[in-house]
Amino acid sequence: MSQPPEPPPVLWEPYQRPPRDRIRITETSCCGAYEWAAQGGHFLILRPAQELGRYEETARGLYRRAREVWAELLIFHNLQHRHEEAVRAAARRERRLRGRRGEEAA
Numbered sequence: 112m113s114q115p116p117e118p119p120p121v122l123w124e125p126y127q128r129p130p131r132d133r134i135r136i137t138e139t140s141c142c143g144a145y146e147w148a149a150q151g152g153h154f155l156i157l158r159p160a161q162e163l164g165r166y167e168e169t170a171r172g173l174y175r176r177a178r179e180v181w182a183e184l185l186i187f188h189n190l191q192h193r194h195e196e197a198v199r200a201a202a203r204r205e206r207r208l209r210g211r212r213g214e215e216a217a
Contacts, residue, residue, distance in 0.1 A: 113197070116190040119183040126157055126168040138181075141192070145184050156181055 128134060128150075136157075138147035146157040154177035157166045170180035 113194065115194050116187055118187050119180070121169045121180060121184065123158065123167040123169050125160065126155075126166040140185060140188050144188055145181070147181055154178070156184065 132151055134148050134150040136146045136148050139145070144158060148155050148157055153171050154174050155168045155171040156177065157168050159165070160167045170177040
């Protein structure tokens, strides 16, 4: 079985929204793992933190750099989903094969 994809080297920090500062989420990854946001003239990427209701951020700053990190994260994210699906498919095949072997033995 192949190894899961490695995440890009990204530094995640706790997201702390300043009072009365608006944030605008304009894109979200397929399952909500990552969100593309703009706030106070900066661009950043958010993801849910371990603690319920909290978020972590990365790549806060100029559009170009943040967008490069966004693209890397989406590539990783899509590869991760493909790997998970391949693992599930292999498990289904294995269950079917085990079932057939049991029928042959009977």
